[in-house]
């Protein structure tokens with residue numbers, strides 16, 4: 001009864017209070033995106049406490065050591081600014097830690113005191129703190145606006161600002177910008193593109209960085225990540241597909257403006273419909289034919305849904321997570337017969353409510369922004385229960401209190417593993433999601449079955 005103070009009534013419209021937020025802070029997303037460049041050292045311009053929290057959140061989720069520098073603000077830098085600390089940090093990160101790229105993001109503190117990192121990074125270059133052939137990218141990530149998705153998106157824009165150049169020579173390759181998804185999902189997107197015979201540059205790419213194999217040796221910069229050489233070609237690609245309007249869309253549009261690379265913003269390829277849309281868009285952009293092997297993967301998903309539809313139909317769900325993931329998830333659940341009754345996201349975005357309402361129906365309770373928190377979700381569930389909860393680890397308290405299975409989904413997941421290695425995107429990912437849903441439902445059915453209805457074959 002950890003959440004025993006959550007009551008079913010009354011549901012109060014709050015303006016300024018968030019209880020158990022359905023998001024994390026901007027720099028976490030910026031740090032995650034930065035780790036998707038090979039040889040990149042993220043750097044947190046703020047206090048050590050912020051940096052420790054961001055690193056530990058990522059380390060706990062991915063079960064991998066997450067590297068990052070900190071400007072280590074003291075009382076002095078908190079009052080007079082952190083320029084001197086950042087200049088020294090940039091020097092040290094290149095000279096001692098041999099970074100190829102340093103990715104600086106701000107924090108609440110450095111934003112509040114008004115540190116201008118654009119000016120500081122320009123000064124670092126002028127004064128020779130950045131060795132030749134090395135790069136500093138930056139993103140402004142005040143955490144009192146947006147969420148980890150905003151920070152992720154801002155750091156992608158930081159990459160484009162520095163690396164994207166249009167030299168006038170169009171290359172026969174497609175840029176793929178993934179939203180805030182797992183390393184396993186990034187690897188799956190690349191695999192699907194390879195299967196279709198399309199040359200792509202996926203950035204950021206945390207596969208083989210945050211799910212790298214145990215080799216017996218510590219490597220500060222694991223072998224994965226998009227390389228600087230690859231990034232330097234994105235301005236010449238023939239098209240960009242952004243997978244996720246909030247996480248990837250702004251970067252794709254910036255690249256279009258900056259280098260005239262036409263872009264298309266799609267949903268994350270999660271579930272059958274959204275994956276179909278991705279495959280179709282990639283097919284058209286690259287001028288290829290969808291191979292038979294891809295159609296077989298799709299057919300397996302359809303077969304699973306057909307065979308097991310009696311277990312999905314009529315079930316209900318409550319969702320918590322990021323808009324880019326929740327919209328296609330809600331569509332997928334609705335398509336297989338599961339009714340989404342509630343959804344909350346702490347990531348602000350005006351379109352979310354309307355999109356979700358259109359998918360889930362007018363009776364569904366949908367909320368975004370600061371007060372769309374897990375407390376709100378718990379109150380709704382108390383008023384009228386659901387069969388499944390989809391969300392990060394913090395949802396387990398609601399699941400325990402209300403005796404509802406929780407399907408770990410999104411970020412952060414601190415109490416399970418597998419998300420790093422097994423995708424939920426694409427057709428193969430859809431199979432995994434279906435398996436997770438079905439297992440949760442059938443485990444519950446077995447647990448609750450009276451002796452005479454405890455079935456061997458289900």
Ligand code: SF4
Pocket residue numbers: 025026027049050053106107108109143144
């Ligand atoms: S102070 Fe701001 S940047 Fe630092 S951990 Fe808190 S929310 Fe994140």
